[in-house]
Amino acid sequence: METVYFAGGCLWGVQAFMKTLPGVTFTEAGRANGTTTTLDGDYDGYAECVKTEFDPSVVSMRELMDYFFEIIDPYSVNKQGEDVGEKYRTGVYSKNEAHLIEAKAFITARPDADRIVVEVLPLTNYVRSAEEHQDRLTRCPDDYCHIPEALLTKYK
Numbered sequence: 001m002e003t004v005y006f007a008g009g010c011l012w013g014v015q016a017f018m019k020t021l022p023g024v025t026f027t028e029a030g031r032a033n034g035t036t037t038t039l040d041g042d043y044d045g046y047a048e049c050v051k052t053e054f055d056p057s058v059v060s061m062r063e064l065m066d067y068f069f070e071i072i073d074p075y076s077v078n079k080q081g082e083d084v085g086e087k088y089r090t091g092v093y094s095k096n097e098a099h100l101i102e103a104k105a106f107i108t109a110r111p112d113a114d115r116i117v118v119e120v121l122p123l124t125n126y127v128r129s130a131e132e133h134q135d136r137l138t139r140c141p142d143d144y145c146h147i148p149e150a151l152l153t154k155y156k
Contacts, residue, residue: 001025002056004064004099005032005123007047007091008072009080012136013147015050017071019135020155023059027052029129029136032093033121039130043087047119051126061102067155068092071147074107074116081146091119093126 008014011029018027027050031039034046054064072080078089092103103120107113137145137152145152 001053002061002096002099003051003053003094004061004096005030005049005051005091005093005126006064006068007032007049007089007093007119008068009048009088009090009146010083010144011048011050011129011133012143013145013152014048014071015135016137016145016152017067017147018050018052020153021054021059021064021067022155023055023057023063025053025055029133031087031127031129032091033124034127035125037125037127039127046087046125046127047089047091047093048087048129049091049093049126051128061099062106065092065103065106070154071151072118074118075112077117082144083146089119090117091121093119093121093123095123097122 015027031046032049035044072090
């Protein structure tokens, strides 16, 4: 199994979507690349993200990028849907350099690459979100989500 972290606005919808993908074996709501080690206080530079474990024999990093781009607006800075602020920025984070190379190559190969504002960075810090945020849309399906319902169920 390999692990990559996707930030695509509110993590509730991103986690609900990622869980439906072939080859994804585990997801966890969290925060990436902030400056603290706890959930106390402000976000301190963190992006809301979903830790995504996947089986590379079933789904490639390139395929995960394809899926990810279905649920984000890659041109929007610090905003996805009604969620606004630095913590809602889009990004791909990993400790595996190959993941970052593949993510950058995916973006560079697109004809709109010069307009894309998705961060692709090494994971420097990760904090698991509180239990109330784990699988939130499964437990509370009527909560707000910027991802259309059709996409949340497309790969189930």
